[in-house]
Amino acid sequence: xxxxxxxxxxxxxxxxxxxxxxxxxxxxxxxxxxxxxxxxxxxxxxxxxxxxxxxxxxxxxxxxxxxxxxxxxxxxxxxxxxxxxxxxxxxxxxxxxxxxxxxxxxxxxxxxxxxxxxxxxxxxxxxxxxxxxxxxxxxxxxxxxxxxxxxxxxxxxxxxxxxxxxxxxxxxxxxxxxxxxxxxxxxxxxxxxxxxxxxxxxxxxxxxxxxxxxxxxxxxxxxxxxxxxxxxxxxxxxxxxxxxxxxxxxxx
Numbered sequence: 248x249x250x251x252x253x254x255x256x257x258x259x260x261x262x263x264x265x266x267x268x269x270x271x272x273x274x275x276x277x278x279x280x281x282x283x284x285x286x287x288x289x290x291x292x293x294x295x296x297x298x299x300x301x302x303x304x305x306x307x308x309x310x311x312x313x314x315x316x317x318x319x320x321x322x323x324x325x326x327x328x329x330x331x332x333x334x335x336x337x338x339x340x341x342x343x344x345x346x347x348x349x350x351x352x353x354x355x356x357x358x359x360x361x362x363x364x365x366x367x368x369x370x371x372x373x374x375x376x377x378x379x380x381x382x383x384x385x386x387x388x389x390x391x392x393x394x395x396x397x398x399x400x401x402x403x404x405x406x407x408x409x410x411x412x413x414x415x416x417x418x419x420x421x422x423x424x425x426x427x428x429x430x431x432x433x434x435x436x437x438x439x440x441x442x443x444x445x446x447x448x449x450x451x452x453x454x455x456x457x458x459x460x461x462x463x464x465x466x467x468x469x470x471x472x473x474x475x476x477x478x479x480x481x482x483x484x485x486x487x488x489x490x491x492x493x494x495x496x497x498x499x
């Protein structure tokens with residue numbers, strides 16, 4: 248039981264792929280007073296991520312084959328729920344997102360102010376660019392966010408953060424297992440959160456872009472953007488009852 252959240256079991260989940268060089272730095276910046284356990288899900292890394300994780304004392308789960316970022320998150324949340332998490336906080340072990348702000352992300356859920364909290368690079372103007380985000384990525388992030396907000400009726404500053412926390416109710420209610428195994432998982436679960444009327448809060452965070460930090464390249468980013476638009480279309484068509492997409496249907 249975490250010292251600062253005595254009534255909540257908090258588990259940090261690390262979706263890992265080739266994170267050998269950055270894993271220890273990430274762990275060193277996680278305030279252990281705020282988490283009860285840290286688990287790592289390895290998505291068939293080609294380096295020594297698994298060996299490093301075990302040496303660092305992490306409970307480690309290994310995919311026999313690479314499932315993709317969304318597939319990794321599915322295992323993260325399934326295992327967190329199985330281990331009794333009241334709150335699961337996703338921390339990328341590539342050290343791109345600053346894990347030292349975990350308390351700020353967890354507290355709104357503990358206080359009952361929100362069901363999900365996202366760390367946003369875009370709340371404070373210029374932070375993302377100062378952190379090294381490429382200009383094309385910055386502009387496309389803003390463009391996609393405006394479209395997503397328009398379709399979903401939300402007012403988020405970004406949909407693509409890799410530092411986010413969910414309460415147990417979200418993880419045991421929304422059908423996230425039906426979502427994509429790719430990066431578009433992040434947008435799809437937000438659509439589901441909106442459908443089930445859970446509350447979302449954002450806090451400002453800083454990020455780092457450097458050689459070892461994972462980042463989607465230009466052409467995969469174009470594909471990612473197209474998949475987001477397709478997910479929004481499926482959501483809207485399901486809402487209008489033109490099609491029936493299970494992942495965007497509310498199960499009573």
